Amino acid sequence: LGQEMIHKQSVTSTQLIAHQEAQLGAAHGTLIIADEQTRGRGRLNRTWHSQKGDGIWMSMILRPKFEPHKSPQITLLAATVLAEVFKKHCGIAPQIKWPNDILTEGKKLSGILTELQAEHDQINYIVLGIGINVNHSSDQFPEDLKDQATSLKVETGQEWELKSLIQNLLSTFEKRYEEFVEEGFRSVKLRWEAFGYRIGEYVTITTHQHEWNALIMGIEHDGALKVRDEDGKEHVLYSAEIKWRRG
Ligand code: BTN
Numbered sequence: 001l002g003q004e005m006i007h008k009q010s011v012t013s014t015q016l017i018a019h020q021e022a023q024l025g026a027a028h029g030t031l032i033i034a035d036e037q038t039r040g041r042g043r044l045n046r047t048w049h050s051q052k053g054d055g056i057w058m059s060m061i062l063r064p065k066f067e068p069h070k071s072p073q074i075t076l077l078a079a080t081v082l083a084e085v086f087k088k089h090c091g092i093a094p095q096i097k098w099p100n101d102i103l104t105e106g107k108k109l110s111g112i113l114t115e116l117q118a119e120h121d122q123i124n125y126i127v128l129g130i131g132i133n134v135n136h137s138s139d140q141f142p143e144d145l146k147d148q149a150t151s152l153k154v155e156t157g158q159e160w161e162l163k164s165l166i167q168n169l170l171s172t173f174e175k176r177y178e179e180f181v182e183e184g185f186r187s188v189k190l191r192w193e194a195f196g197y198r199i200g201e202y203v204t205i206t207t208h209q210h211e212w213n214a215l216i217m218g219i220e221h222d223g224a225l226k227v228r229d230e231d232g233k234e235h236v237l238y239s240a241e242i243k244w245r246r247g
Helices: 014-023 068-090 152-156 162-183 186-195
Strands: 005-011 031-037 055-062 095-097 101-104 107-119 122-133 202-207 210-219 225-229 234-237 241-243
Touching (some): 014 031, 014 055, 068 095
Antiparallel strands (some): 031 055, 107 122, 202 210
């Protein structure tokens, strides 16, 4: 993975380039990486701030052989890899907020955007987008993100070399990806739960524009979020937004 690497100085979004390359036949594991994105995208059509030199903005093309319904598990797999590397490489204590945010001290450090291209119940390709705030100082975040976002530099008080961080991410991802292909999601679940954010605590959950309180129980064998509402009823969620700034 990452053997084929396309490095650009400035792009609209590495996601967009990855889709184009994938449609032109780029191989499994091709990595698109940029110093700057002028139109970085987050989940739910949000903007992702990706200034020059401060972070890692990359998208990887994957061509797995499993069924399309398993593709959300790739997001959780990537989240565990990021958490594992941030912990080992940078010595911080990351947490994963289902499904795709890496937080530390409740602030967002990194996000994942997984996009699937499938046909006839077969995966054509997946674009796995990863954004990491690395060398931002706290005053570099836009005003509206200041109390929600953080960077490795803010958390550790030192600058990080992007290249070795990327190499570490790629080699760890490759190892965990192989385990996932061979052993299935079981191998991811335990790691994920070790980093899971607010497991056993009440949070506010939004599903279909409806807000309710629930206790996070963990994840299911397929990566879905398991919660218990205030009446004691259990729910398995495939799509939901967790509010993490409550209280
Ligand atoms: C999120 O937390 O909402 C997901 C953020 C994903 C950002 C990355 S940066 C590299 C890739 N290119 C994009 O435009 N987005 C992803």
